[in-house]
Amino acid sequence: MSQKTTGKLAEAIRRGEVLSPDCPSREILKHVTSLWSVLVMVALMDGTHRFSELRRKIGGVSEKMLTQTLQQLEKDGFVKRVSYPVVPPHVEYSLTTLGSGISEQVEALTDWIEINLPTIIELQQTQTQ
Amino acid sequence: MSQKTTGKLAEAIRRGEVLSPDCPSREILKHVTSLWSVLVMVALMDGTHRFSELRRKIGGVSEKMLTQTLQQLEKDGFVKRVSYPVVPPHVEYSLTTLGSGISEQVEALTDWIEINLPTIIELQQTQTQ
DNA sequence: GTAAGTACATACAAAAAGGTAAGTGTCATG
């Protein structure tokens, strides 16, 4: 999708934003480029989940990390939190419209990794020789 | 490990790999979901760069971080390092075929963020009220 | 001859991320 030979300037401008340290997109990128954020988004692409469901689904995540990640994603407007004031607490997490958009990109990345994993591992081994 | 899903089994299997803590894709994801890795890949999509070029291009990166990130990306087979044994050192970094593949996914993510940045910021502010 | 550029390595300190364990309050189950 990118043309490298022509219009290098336009491309540089388009891309220059993330590369400059004071661009607000840097901040969002910092939040998104976190293992737990990525995994939460991938998990939520299957639909609404409760806290404990996410905890069980995302292997290796601690309660603390899950709480923090969900709060961050909520602040950024990617995740919607709905709390039902019932006696055993019931809270549901789901992706917002914006969250679905970014999750699609994130999922494309994780899918790519999973698909190309054999190639990656193979190359890593030939490299050692 | 144990899948409790009733209907979406195929989907769960497809996506279940990153969600399990002992899958090797987790490791790659850890490397890739790092601010500096993302920015290096985006920068290298414009073509081959020297170390100091990258340092200047990626705002806010320290020499140490750039070195570490490049070494990690090289280990994973995403970046190719070519060193010319000349008197003022000359080293060129570029994306491998594999690196180009993952960088496209990463770039799609950063592009999405930049495009939707106004919406994100807007929503963050209405949320505060 | 002093400074700057090249591409790093290394040491130390500061900051951030993450793990573990416990507490909260209410209810259902055994």
Added chain:
DNA sequence: CATGACACTTACCTTTTTGTATGTACTTAC
């Protein structure tokens, strides 16, 4: 009547990441 599930919070500690500063070996420019 004690335990566990629910959705967290808080405190404490360890680990990891990152920043800063320095050194290296050589050359060109001023």
